[in-house]
Amino acid sequence: MVRVLDEDGELVDGAEVPDLDDDELVEMYRTMKLARRFDERAVSLQRQGRIGTYPPLSGQEGAQVGSAMALGDGDWMVPSYREHAAALVQGLPLKQTLRLWMGDENGSHIPEGVNLFTVAVPIASQIPHATGLAWASKLKDERDKAFLCYFGDGATSEGDFHEGLNFAGVFDTPNVFFCNNNQWAISVPRERQTASKTLAQKAEAYGFEGVQVDGMDPLAVYKVTEEAVAKAKDPDEGELRPTMIEAVQYRFGAHTTADDPSVYREEEEVEKWKAKDPIPRLETFLQRTDRLDDDAITAIEEDVEDRVADAIAAAEETPRPDPVEMFRNAYAGMPQRLEEQLEWFESVRAEHGDEALLED
Amino acid sequence: MVRVLDEDGELVDGAEVPDLDDDELVEMYRTMKLARRFDERAVSLQRQGRIGTYPPLSGQEGAQVGSAMALGDGDWMVPSYREHAAALVQGLPLKQTLRLWMGDENGSHIPEGVNLFTVAVPIASQIPHATGLAWASKLKDERDKAFLCYFGDGATSEGDFHEGLNFAGVFDTPNVFFCNNNQWAISVPRERQTASKTLAQKAEAYGFEGVQVDGMDPLAVYKVTEEAVAKAKDPDEGELRPTMIEAVQYRFGAHTTADDPSVYREEEEVEKWKAKDPIPRLETFLQRTDRLDDDAITAIEEDVEDRVADAIAAAEETPRPDPVEMFRNAYAGMPQRLEEQLEWFESVRAEHGDEALLED
Amino acid sequence: MGENLTLVQAVRDGLRDAMAEDDDVLVLGEDVGKNGGVFRATEGLYDEFGEERVVDTPLAESGIVGTAIGMAAYGLKPVPEIQFSGFMYPAFDQIVSHMARLRTRSRGRFTCPMVLRAPFGGGIRAPEHHSESKEAFYVHEPGLKVAIPSTPHDAKGMLIAAIRDSDPVIFLEPKKIYRAFREEVPDGPYEVDLGEAAVRREGGDVSVFTWGAMTRPTLEAAENMADDVDVEVVDLRTLSPLDEDAIVESFEKTGRAAIVHEAPKTAGVGAELTATLQEESLLHQEAPIKRVTGFDVPFPLAALEDYYLPEPERIESGIRETVEF
Amino acid sequence: MGENLTLVQAVRDGLRDAMAEDDDVLVLGEDVGKNGGVFRATEGLYDEFGEERVVDTPLAESGIVGTAIGMAAYGLKPVPEIQFSGFMYPAFDQIVSHMARLRTRSRGRFTCPMVLRAPFGGGIRAPEHHSESKEAFYVHEPGLKVAIPSTPHDAKGMLIAAIRDSDPVIFLEPKKIYRAFREEVPDGPYEVDLGEAAVRREGGDVSVFTWGAMTRPTLEAAENMADDVDVEVVDLRTLSPLDEDAIVESFEKTGRAAIVHEAPKTAGVGAELTATLQEESLLHQEAPIKRVTGFDVPFPLAALEDYYLPEPERIESGIRETVEF
Numbered sequence A, B: 001m002v003r004v005l006d007e008d009g010e011l012v013d014g015a016e017v018p019d020l021d022d023d024e025l026v027e028m029y030r031t032m033k034l035a036r037r038f039d040e041r042a043v044s045l046q047r048q049g050r051i052g053t054y055p056p057l058s059g060q061e062g063a064q065v066g067s068a069m070a071l072g073d074g075d076w077m078v079p080s081y082r083e084h085a086a087a088l089v090q091g092l093p094l095k096q097t098l099r100l101w102m103g104d105e106n107g108s109h110i111p112e113g114v115n116l117f118t119v120a121v122p123i124a125s126q127i128p129h130a131t132g133l134a135w136a137s138k139l140k141d142e143r144d145k146a147f148l149c150y151f152g153d154g155a156t157s158e159g160d161f162h163e164g165l166n167f168a169g170v171f172d173t174p175n176v177f178f179c180n181n182n183q184w185a186i187s188v189p190r191e192r193q194t195a196s197k198t199l200a201q202k203a204e205a206y207g208f209e210g211v212q213v214d215g216m217d218p219l220a221v222y223k224v225t226e227e228a229v230a231k232a233k234d235p236d237e238g239e240l241r242p243t244m245i246e247a248v249q250y251r252f253g254a255h256t257t258a259d260d261p262s263v264y265r266e267e268e269e270v271e272k273w274k275a276k277d278p279i280p281r282l283e284t285f286l287q288r289t290d291r292l293d294d295d296a297i298t299a300i301e302e303d304v305e306d307r308v309a310d311a312i313a314a315a316e317e318t319p320r321p322d323p324v325e326m327f328r329n330a331y332a333g334m335p336q337r338l339e340e341q342l343e344w345f346e347s348v349r350a351e352h353g354d355e356a357l358l359e360d
Numbered sequence C, D: 001m002g003e004n005l006t007l008v009q010a011v012r013d014g015l016r017d018a019m020a021e022d023d024d025v026l027v028l029g030e031d032v033g034k035n036g037g038v039f040r041a042t043e044g045l046y047d048e049f050g051e052e053r054v055v056d057t058p059l060a061e062s063g064i065v066g067t068a069i070g071m072a073a074y075g076l077k078p079v080p081e082i083q084f085s086g087f088m089y090p091a092f093d094q095i096v097s098h099m100a101r102l103r104t105r106s107r108g109r110f111t112c113p114m115v116l117r118a119p120f121g122g123g124i125r126a127p128e129h130h131s132e133s134k135e136a137f138y139v140h141e142p143g144l145k146v147a148i149p150s151t152p153h154d155a156k157g158m159l160i161a162a163i164r165d166s167d168p169v170i171f172l173e174p175k176k177i178y179r180a181f182r183e184e185v186p187d188g189p190y191e192v193d194l195g196e197a198a199v200r201r202e203g204g205d206v207s208v209f210t211w212g213a214m215t216r217p218t219l220e221a222a223e224n225m226a227d228d229v230d231v232e233v234v235d236l237r238t239l240s241p242l243d244e245d246a247i248v249e250s251f252e253k254t255g256r257a258a259i260v261h262e263a264p265k266t267a268g269v270g271a272e273l274t275a276t277l278q279e280e281s282l283l284h285q286e287a288p289i290k291r292v293t294g295f296d297v298p299f300p301l302a303a304l305e306d307y308y309l310p311e312p313e314r315i316e317s318g319i320r321e322t323v324e325f
Ligand SMILES: Cc1ncc(C[n+]2csc(CCOP(=O)(O)OP(=O)(O)O)c2C)c(N)n1
Pocket: A082, A121, A122, A123, A151, A152, A153, A154, A155, A156, A180, A182, A184, A185, A186, A251, A255, C030, C059, C061, C083, C087, C090
């Protein structure tokens, strides 16, 4: 298992700090803090009924931010539903993440120029898409783009994981398959998911490299992802482009706000993993190496607080989308039958008023 | 790759003849001859329009008969569509195989007491069934049964292969997954199917053992299958029950009678593999070890000819099934709507007569 | 003596009784064991029956259904759960090619007595794919039965009937009403026959056919218009096989009909009911049969779902069109 | 100037012209490359366009459709082939959850312009699962278009229209008539608009709606009864979106209708057509609309398939019931 920092934020023997300048390292820390704070606020918004079901990411900031920062400008990201921090690094405003979990598809209208695919909820189904995107790029002879796809430990059991990775091997597509092994698929522990010793070794079945990395060590994650991205674009003779990365980590909170983890796991286990929290680990490292001091931390915390508050305000100010949108986005042009349905809907709506149609 | 006989039918250095008595060894040979002859006749019946599309097995007798003979009385077999020889060993009359390819579902009504699942055509879809059958047996605490499932090299790319094997690993079911790697999935060569070096190594992903065997060496196939069957029933401490066997072999003929392999493969390649033909290989071995002489071979050939002829006669004498059968077998009891449909059908049939309804 | 239970509790109770009466019954799926199911439909079963009969599986729907088919063929009575009906699609091949056809394929040598349960339908403000109601897919597949209860009493009785059935049943549970109300549910196993519709409200002016979570807003619409229109509400309960007699009888009495379902209109089960009614009873038909359904668009996320789902006002408007024709 | 082509040759010709005019078009699937497709629908394309644009894939339908979705989202125009429509089920999740919904999910940021081709329907004495006709599944899924040509000319023109369309199209090719007859097919690309039905035979007594391979036996039945009944035959060609105007117009002219399809009756597309007709035109309806369809059983193997499939005699009996009502 690849590691750069140990649990106390000390450099592991023989490990090298990846090639990031001081600003970038501090930016990594700031983004992780931002993600953590966003997460806390989102969970509490859900409790207050201000957003819908929400999948928290606390504990997984290191894997998300470390890997996302390793992407270059032209590279693409294909997320699962939990990669709010990674998507943020890639350029998605937090407001949009909130809008999505408020139940507004516009949250998934990724801004032009942001190389991020939309969240899709069916587990592992995004993996073949990632292979297809990368394959298309290769067919267009781009050769300078890598396609990073996130999924969980549970996702590795789905047929689409298998088919997507197998196609990537056969067509030698510029993919990085990044497994956020957070030990749990809702209530199902990693050991129940598969009898395979590691998830990384599943890459064997597809003829390309698998790597296990400490997913709560953002520097290690950055390093292995950067290498995988480089290989995807320019492999050595005889090497296949794709890599599967297993980032070993832990989900501190519930699976989603609808889940109660106390039913299926011990608080002790959570505590054990909290000792590996990526944020204090990186903080300690940055402090000890004089890249960060208490004032800077305070400034970052204030900044983060503001940014989250702004995103929430912006998301909450956005009005409910017009129901016409759901009719308009099914096809490029609205079929006649759908137009008739919309007409009827508008007549019923006019007759009864929105008050009557909307439950509270 | 496990081997007992070399291509000339000589014992490989250090290899041991599996624990089969002389009669059993001759029976193995007889069954392979029977399968080969059956196959030739079936292909020609199809050419004469006497049966429908048929998937030939020539070249694969060693893998099928060797593995099937390794099953014990209580063991089960889950076939793909090409395992006519294996099914024969397991107890399915050749007549039924012919009826199936004549387009009669009764061919798939496996006789009571024969532990054989029905052929299902969707590739790899039978693999989860095999896991489920084995799992059920384990839940019933039988512990003395193994469940052998056949599939092709192409099948390893399907999601159902992945899910079926993964469940087997997790629930430690008494399965033997037997891959007939005949180098081709219709026109797609093995190397195009996956970038994985061997198919056997795909077992890595599920935490259990994978073995590669010379599939044109019936003795080697017998040996590895017997071991896998034994392990499925009674694994050593710390060992998982399932095994994946990759039997490396070749399909001498077309994928089915509807296929023309000359479009996608070289005759040279076929010739190279014909040199490994399992039948002369076993014949030579049995002759050299005085288990078989020319007279016995002649007698076997005559016997085989008769048995195939009898099966064909019996299959051809069987009348077309009554169309009522298709209505009667959809549910345990016929729903009212279906009864009405049957009634209407019978009235139309009475009005116009079968002549009019049946195309030729 | 019974208990006042919600629909999801009744499901749980039905599972419990079925498992208690027959050792061959087992439950499997994602998070059904230790966690008791994401809707708690299997709560307590793991403790009562152990991990061999209440099985947490890997995250693989085709694997869940496919292995269940093997178990059913081997004499067990598996009751797999798919966490949401929108996640049945990865198992679709196993459902239509195998669950539905094993009996036909083997001419009865192997059968597939199993019940595939899934919470279905919208109305709970869930993420995408968590609000599907594509019962029509399964109704169109011969060899399957399709049951959708709308009350706690039916949920338990139909589930037990489904588990005892010798054919495969798709059992869709309207999750919007999992906890909407309570009803007296008898202790111990009992059956509510599959294939029998229930008249939920008698009326003489117009018949409204519906099922699942739409039964309640339909009844509400019927009450709201009770002053001037006498609406009969028929809850189909089982969509395959259809209770043709019941719908024809009601329709021939009223001469007018509306159908209410959540699924998209085009090629939904409402189309089948309409086609059947005009086939059987055209001479009784006094007005076009109105379909009040979901629209022909993907089910929207939470912010728009109230606009998508038929509710009492929309249902009333639809019924009135038929009545005033 | 055109050529006399069979339907499958016209498909090939359409693919060829589409690939020649647009470098972004590519074909992928099992055995479509070197082998030219098991029905030879892609014959010669591998040699002409090379292995990057005519791609032999691993045996994995979900992988084929799923990667094609990714390619479509990235600006290519993939035309995946599924070898038989009965093998679309392993890809069902990708089809309904992604192909159909990418535009909706991303509010138009990503789209999925691709055409999923598959030979479909019975009548060629094929093994199990090779004779499926479950077009209703796809018609019920919003976001998809569904096209089924019945002539070589339409096959080429509709395929080109589908490939140029900016929405995903399920393109089902009736394999029973892949080689049944020839027709003059223009050289070079041309479009037959999706969403337009074609009147194949004008008549005043009864309208028969059908599509795909059923068009020919329906026309035959019409001829057989021409002495006493004047049958109009409408080939729908595109099932989603439906050409409502065309079916309503024909029905309002004749007042009677039958629908012929291969798929099982219950919840088939025939139900939708019937429901739509009585919705729009009840006052013109003079008799129940008769559905002449496959039965509600799994498609049988070869020995019984002639009994399963509607043929001219059965179709005639059905039409007469409607006419004589
Ligand atoms: C195909 C499918 N099946 C089931 C679900 C329900 N579900 C949502 S998340 C989840 C667990 C996912 O676990 P994992 O892949 O480890 O990702 P994590 O949530 O831990 O990040 C399940 C079962 C789903 N979304 N899609």
